[in-house]
Amino acid sequence: MTQVNNDQIRQNVRIRYEEVALQNEQTTSCCSPNKLGSESPAAISAKMGYSSEELNAVPDGANLGLGCGNPQAIAGLQPGETVLDLGSGGGFDCFLAARQVGTTGKVIGVDMTPAMISKARQNAENASVSNVEFRLGEIEHLPVADQTVDVIISNCVINLSPNKVQVFHDAFRVLRSSGRLAISDIVTTAELPEPIKNDLKDLYTGCISGASSISELTQMLEQNGFVDIQIEPKEESKSFIRDWVPGGNIDDYIVSAVIQAVKP
Template identity: 35%
Template sequence: MNAERSETLRKAVREKYRSVSGRPGGHFPYPVGRESALRLRYDRAWLAAVPAPVVDRFVGVGNPFSIRKPAPGERVLDVGCGCGLDAFVSSLLVGPRGRVAGLDSTPEMLRWPRKALARCKTHNLEFVEGSIEDPPFERRSFDLIFSNGVLNLVPDKDRAFRRLYGLLRPGGIFAAADLVVVEDVPPEVLADPDAWST
């Protein structure tokens, strides 16, 4: 995929999630918000501990905590964090000695978790604007990297995986919940920026 095409797709994804940031309902062919988190078996205690505006804007496609839960003291990165639900839950699980960063390329999506963070007493969490294909972190910074419904939106997946792998400490784990296609995708769908951003 050429650079111009990749940038067109990135812009389409940012535009979609700009509109999603206000109200996620109606933008996806699956449930969102608290209903979705409960269906995906997020712990009710976690959802009660996370600010309601964050839970209500959740648009993840899976539960990465079913793959691996962060341990106390770990450093965790949530790529494509969106509203920040997985980052907030991770901050609860790593405790005061751990650190969590949420990374998203859409400033409008980051508005919600940053606003929620300013109102709560969480000191081990930050939200950073940036790209999954060029994350603004030092190499070998994280024990665990989460991705929830984000990799399918990335035009240059090879680059994203290489960069994320470089952020893992030795023995670190990458846990992803995502949408995958098991059949060939028609060329007209591959060429449609709207199809990439859904």
């Protein structure tokens, strides 16, 4: 894929999520090019594995109904840790992580969409959350210093990157030794049909066309130095994935997965 195509993909993604950030009522899943009717963000997130307690714990406006899983469930966050969220959106996962790491810990959210950063910062201010910081930047080139992060989380965002190898390269850079990845994302379970692969707008920004296979992701992680790699598909996610493209049988090709790895 050429640099021009990469830049166009990033621009398509940025435009899409700017629209999401500016909406008063979110009635679409990030991972869907189609409307999901009147489902609330809370109802969408409950399907992804978030508890009622988690859904009620975040500031109003932080949960935009984005994602394809719950990275909090696998992150094993501890008090005092520094957490980095790749593609932090309105700050939903950041605010949940902030509760777990406590006042001695810190959470950094990175997003390339200015409207999302503004929204997340306003959410933090409204809720008087002081151990969360939101930074504008691309996940391929993180605005984070070397070896300063204990845990990287992400929720259905890395599939949106046109250069996933660089994402994992920079993730490795910012992690401390023994730092870990705890990611929910989309993986392919079968070869995507050409019309889906070639849709670099709706289906790419809808977390479908940019998905990689488990073997491809494993290779990317290995070549960037990660060990203890575990990628676990979640078959139950097909129950909501099939709604992303009604009638398109998209669940025959993709599934949500838990992705974990460690920096030696």
